[in-house]
Amino acid sequence: MSDELAIALAQLNPTMGAIEANLGLAREARMTAAAAGADLVVFSELFISGYPPEDLVLRPSLVESAQRAIKTLADDTADGGPGVVIGTPWAENGQTYNAVALLDGGAISTLRFKHNLPNYGVFDEKRVFAAGPVPGPVNFRGIRIGLAICEDIWTEDVCECLQEAGAELLIIANGSPFEAGKHDIRMQQAIARVIETGLPLAYVNQIGGQDELVFDGASFILNADGSLAVQLQAWEEQLALTRWQRTDGGWACSTGTRAILEEGLEAVYRACVTGLRDYVLKNGFSSVLLGLSGGIDSALCASIAVDALGPEQVRGLMLPYRHTSPASLVDAKACADLLGIDHQVISIIEPVEAVNAALAPLFHARAIDTAEENIQSRMRGLMLMAISNKLGPMLVTTGNKSEISVGYATLYGDMNGGFNPIKDLYKTEVFALARLRNGHRPRGCKGPEGPVIPETILMKPPSAELRPDQKDEDSLPPYETLDPILRALIEEDLSIAAIADRGFDRATVERVEQLVYHAEYKRRQAPPGVKLGCRTFDRDRRYPITNHFRDRG
Structure with a gap:
């Protein structure tokens, strides 16, 4: 049993549905990681298909293509080089799962299925995936690794179960879209899981754009004491080799790159x-x-x-x-x-x-x-x-x-x-x-x-x-007035009375609400655009066009 481990974090930019191209990216990354001395390469959530696949994943032919690609990549690992953790859709027993596959020794060593399926905001995974059971650890060359997928670390149950079942470290494959301030929220969730389990955690996130969603990467590693060992840069593709050692207190990652991330x-x-x-x-x-x-x-x-x-x-x-x-x-x-x-x-x-x-x-x-x-x-x-x-x-x-x-x-x-x-x-x-x-x-x-x-x-x-x-102010309130009213209506779902209590003229607030509701039919015909906040139109906020409700209480 080795007391050293080299893990390559593959923070890359897959393309939706381009399974052969994504497989090519994975193979190239594995070869580069092998040359650097990696034992294991970790890719992001649903890397082989692209994320999020939405209803595309309901097509059996897409899932079959993804599974064939995973088997091809598994064959590559017969060369004695690094193993692979990679996200893929997976069909089994009549169900389709959001999965991660551990590939090693020329075979698919094991699979783990996402347990907590998000079904809020931009996420609609319960529509297309079945929830997997709470996962147990996987064995990689004598090391018990806890594999989880994105939402699985936003509650304590999955990581606690992995720790109780003997996991020595946690690896999380993610497809976490950008929102302003999102990195701090992710970090808080990861720190909470580290504190609860006493285990180090490697968080690998994809980068790039997929329709309205953008992914900022910003992958990181926390040691068991909650300290930041590695922070990859946001908005850049990176293949980063990280080095781990088994100590009396468990596995620890040596301090590596700690990039300063853009904020605001x-x-x-x-x-x-x-x-x-x-x-x-x-x-x-x-x-x-x-x-x-x-x-x-x-x-x-x-x-x-x-x-x-x-x-x-x-x-x-x-x-x-x-x-x-x-x-x-x-x-x-x-x-x-x-x-x-x-x-x-x-x-x-x-x-x-x-x-x-x-x-x-x-x-x-x-x-x-x-x-x-x-x-x-x-x-x-x-x-x-x-x-x-x-x-x-x-x-x-x-x-x-x-x-x-x-x-x-x-x-x-x-x-x-x-x-x-x-x-x-x-x-x-x-x-x-x-x-x-x-x-x-x-x-x-x-x-x-x-x-x-x-x-x-x-x-x-x-x-x-x-x-x-x-x-513009001939037709609208000044933007310094209009924008906070809109934020209160759209992002916060506040009542007219609550917004007026913030010091805004009630008649102005009522007029703005009327304009927002009346414009719904236009927004349905607008082109897509980058999601930046917590309540973007189309993805997060879905209102009926025919709507006679007005908040006048």
């Missing part, structure tokens, strides 16, 4: 960049375009796109109408120049007026209102989508959460597109992120150093510029 707005910005990058690349695009209006939202989206893909892969288009101010044209060009992206101007005056003329007999000289305003927005959407179809870049949508919440957006207009990197950012957060990016370029970003958003964009009042001298 910087972590949020990295999430936006990662989410957009992987959505674009994993869906077969190589470049993006967006309407660059001279406003803060499109400027921030352009910055995120450049940081995700590089300036040569981003195109900005200014689509002015009669109400577009000369300053907006100047600001849009200045932003494009700072970012180093291609920038073109295409007037929409003639096509908009052609549509207005065609509709005039039906409108019967009625007063101009939002119908005509929306024609401008829809013409921009039509032209941007036509360019996307013809030339190939994906269209980036630029609406923020404040606008999406209250329906201050045009269906088939500025809501057109493939993906929205700021969908879960309130307007006040958009300004804060823009100032952050102007202050410095976050690690891993491909855009230029220095300010990338002109100060004139940051200073001017937000406007859709769909009518003369229009300002």
Whole structure:
């Protein structure tokens, strides 16, 4: 029985459904780990299929393909090199499980099935997986290892059972999506399990984007005394070799890399960049375009796109109408120049007026209102989508959460597109992120150093510029008032009375609630976007469109 163990943490970026490619990633990582002297390589939750697979895992052919890949990887371990712990869907006795497989000596040594299936927020695992029994330890070369999967450490039962059954250390395969502040919550849960069991714990999380979800990695190891032995960097693929020794007090990991993680707005910005990058690349695009209006939202989206893909892969288009101010044209060009992206101007005056003329007999000289305003927005959407179809870049949508919440957006207009990197950012957060990016370029970003958003964009009042001298505050409360009301309604589910008790005008709160409910049908037709907080639309908050409830108690 060895008193030393080398474990490689494989913090990698699998692609949903790309089983052969994911198998290739795993084999390459194992070979690299073998060259470094690893005894065991640990991958993340459902690595071989991608996570979360949602209803894709209900297809028997997908599960069969995943199982064949696991058997291929198991065959590789006949070479006497490192064993493997890897996540996979697994079908057995008519049930499908979220599993981890231990591969060693040319065989599937054993399997463990996820016991606690999350069924809240973005998770819907009870829909597609059967819950496994509380697991016991597995034997790896004379060492009793407790294998658990993600949610299994969010309550005490699984880890306590593993410890009571003789586990010597805990290894947790995770697919834990990013939310602002999530790393601290994960760490607290892991420390609690270490304290309860007296066992060291290795936590391996995936990175990368999968539709709305982003995974930040930030894998770590805690020793039995709760001390942090290893902290991998967030937002980067890493294969990190860690060294363990058996002592009189049990297994301990030698202190290794202890990265300083981004926090707050910087972590949020990295999430936006990662989410957009992987959505674009994993869906077969190589470049993006967006309407660059001279406003803060499109400027921030352009910055995120450049940081995700590089300036040569981003195109900005200014689509002015009669109400577009000369300053907006100047600001849009200045932003494009700072970012180093291609920038073109295409007037929409003639096509908009052609549509207005065609509709005039039906409108019967009625007063101009939002119908005509929306024609401008829809013409921009039509032209941007036509360019996307013809030339190939994906269209980036630029609406923020404040606008999406209250329906201050045009269906088939500025809501057109493939993906929205700021969908879960309130307007006040958009300004804060823009100032952050102007202050410095976050690690891993491909855009230029220095300010990338002109100060004139940051200073001017937000406007859709769909009518003369229009300002957002003509239609909405100031964002400094609107955003905290929206957070209270959406993230906290507070009553109208409770929000008013915070010092907000009750009539304003009631009006905002009405706008939020009325805009549900628009949100159902919006493109996906990066989940950043605890209550994003579509994934976390699911409300009916037909809804007559109003909180007026």
